[in-house]
Amino acid sequence: MDRSAALAAFAALSQETRLETFRLLVKAGPAGRSAGAIAEQLGVRQNTLSSHLGILLAAGLVGKRRDGRSIVYAADFAGLRALLTYLLEECCGSDRAACSPLIASIIRAPSGETS
Amino acid sequence: MDRSAALAAFAALSQETRLETFRLLVKAGPAGRSAGAIAEQLGVRQNTLSSHLGILLAAGLVGKRRDGRSIVYAADFAGLRALLTYLLEECCGSDRAACSPLIASIIRAPSGETS
DNA sequence: ACGACATTTCAGGAAGTATCGAAATGTAAT
């Protein structure tokens, strides 16, 4: 993960339809969802969504596979992890003693809490 | 964390100077850096950086405090955590069995790995 | 091969964003 890849990923998540798409795919898990199903669920046109999916794909946040006539998209968790790793690189100047509690405070509670 | 807050945070991180600023502040840890020091280190004008810092601040990714004549900015780790929590909400439809390994794969290795 | 379905690509105009120079605000020291 380099700078421009990280910028692309954050830009991808900074648009409402794309953020909701990604969250929907996170909820869907490895099974993913077809492009049409996503478009219907979010209430956006297919061509608009297709453009957004292309941006998420280029950013490495989702993967796609063909299933019959449909194309199924799924969240790319490895890509997301690479992004977070880039963001937290050399946290606290690699001063583990100062950094570990901060990292720990970030990665707790993956679901449900308002923080 | 609601949708518009998350969008603001991702938009904040989707610009080169702001991403580098945030990463610099992550490296700096709780001590933070003054606006002037950041501007000098990144080689951007003060007024331009000030605009970017205002965007990071509004996005809840950094905090600021006054120190003498300088204003010191520091990364807001709680804000970052809230963002990740929002992103991973209801991961895999709250099917813990399927979700836990994915979450685990994401939160490992906060530093150093290329993934 | 044909018709129906699923998705993507293309070109256009509309809206938002980044940067700059200049001026303004606020803080500290003499």
Next chain:
DNA sequence: ATTACATTTCGATACTTCCTGAAATGTCGT
């Protein structure tokens, strides 16, 4: 008070991004 320093705000211009409508590509069943 006045001078110097640190940061922010303002107005304008150039740039990028988003949505729409129409056409194109690719896949399946008959």
